Amino acid sequence: MSFLPPWLGLILLLLLLGGLAAGVLRWGWGQQRPALGSAEQSRANRQIHQQHLADVDRAWAEGRLTPAQHQTARDELLRHLLADAAQADDRGGAGVPVPWLGLVVALVLLSGGSYWQLGAPQSWWPEPLSQRVRISASTPEQLAEQTRLWLKTTQQKPQDAEAWLTLARLHAAQNAHALAEQALARVLALSPEPDVWIERAQMKALSAGGVYAGEPWQWIQDVLRAQPMHLNALVLAGSAAWSEKRPVQAQMYWQQALRLVPAESEAAQGLQQALAQVGPLAQVALLAQQAAVADVADVAKGRADASGAPAAHAQPLIQGEVRVSNEVKSQLTPGATLFVYAVAEEGSRRPVAIWRGTPTSWPVSFALSDSMGMGAPPLLSSLAQVRLVARISKTGSAQKQADDVQVELPGVKTGVQGVVLQISAR
Known part of the structure; x- marks a missing residue:
């Protein structure tokens, strides 16, 4: 595969043709100027010879030349006139067709090169594997027959990525999703x-x-x-x-x-x-x-009640912030969800208070209170200490997933402020 894109190759070809045409025109002009000078000289010589012929005819008419002298002088002048004319024809025709023939050939090459560059770009950048493979079968019988043939092909040519991709798409067309996924795994091993x-x-x-x-x-x-x-x-x-x-x-x-x-x-x-x-x-x-x-x-x-004191159920009992390492931050995607929740140190792992947000910057502050519980005892305020968990979910699922990252901090006393949860790895 060439490293030159088609448009750059075409520009280089045009520049090359332009240089060739300029050279041909310059050479032709250099050849043409002497030819033009020779034509002018021939025309002047012809006029001189014609004047001499007129003088000879006038001398014979006036009796200053005998008929024999007149005929001899005319023959000599006509011989010179014909010789000059022949030389002028030789100089005017020499070397002209070759440059223009070269220019025509160059134009033909340009046309062919343009088609090669633009008419067949796949010769420069091969079509990706994922776009080359297309399934032509449509009926269940055709799909089954082609699946059998391509399965045999993959057995004979286990390194043929195109055969594996064809087989995968045949499986997918028959809703055999697990088999399709297995075949795609083979494709990716050969051509990711x-x-x-x-x-x-x-x-x-x-x-x-x-x-x-x-x-x-x-x-x-x-x-x-x-x-x-x-x-x-x-x-x-x-x-x-x-x-x-x-x-x-x-x-x-x-x-x-x-x-x-x-x-x-x-x-x-x-x-x-x-x-x-x-x-x-x-x-x-x-x-x-x-x-x-x-x-x-x-x-x-802290929302104040009528007396100015914060409502008991809404009063923050644990406050802090969640920080992430640069490694974790580089792996996060927009829309990732952060969960911070407290669970009892012993007994059920059901959260007694949970905070959820979609951070756009780090660190992230959080606050847990009784109002953020699950609606059933125990309340956060009833526990002397808890285990804090901070988890980042790429899918936003409340259930922990395999690709989530989290950190746990045990022994956090209820009523504490300034807790720091640092997520650095899975």
Whole structure:
């Protein structure tokens, strides 16, 4: 594969032709100037010879020349006139066709080169594997027959990435998602491409009943970290968030994807329909999040009752902040959710108070109170000390996922302020 893009190669070819044409024209002009000078000289000589002929004829008419002398003089002058004319023809025709023939040949080469550069760009940049493979079968019988043939091909050529991808897409077309995901794993071992990673994430989730938590989300986020504007990754991320009932995140991903496709395209129409469906729910969820943040702020400040004292259930009992290391921060994606909760040191692991937010900067302050409990005893104020947990979820799920990062701090006394929870690794 060449490292020169087609447009640069064409420019170089045009510059080369321009230099060639300039050289040919310069050479032709240099040759033409002597030819023009010779033509002028020949014309002057011809006029002189014609004047001499007139003088000879006049001398014979006046009787100053005999008929024999007149004929001899005329023959001599005509011989010189014919000789000059022959020399002028030789000088005028020599060397002219060759430069113009070269220029015509160069133009033909330019036409051929232009087609080679622009008419067949795949010779410069081969089409990605994920775009080369297409499934032509449509009926169940055709799909089954092609699956059998390509399965045999992968056994004969285990290093053929294109054969594995074809087999994976045949499995996917028959809803054999687990088999498709396994074949895609072989493709990625041979030819890793972002689009294939996204296909594998989708097949993995479908084989798990539409659950994207765990590896599928991790693969999607890996692609987005490397290529934040990867269209297929954004579309699938939106679908994954929507399947997990996170309309705000789904809306964010699909809006980004919509900006990457032509306005009148079929893809744009599909994204617009999805956004129209998710929009109202995203608005409700966003309002709920804003209300929750406002409640936390009220708790942190302490809401005063009629007597001016903070309400007991809303009074912050534990306050502090969550910090993250640079390594963790580099792995976070927009929309990640931070949970901070307290659990009893002994007995049930059910949180007695929980705080939730979507940080945009670090460190993040938090406050826990009785009003943030689960609606059942024990209350946070009834415990002398608790275990604090800070967890960052990329999916926003309340249940811990494999790719979450967290830290636990035991022995935190109720009523303490200035607690620091440092998340540095999984």
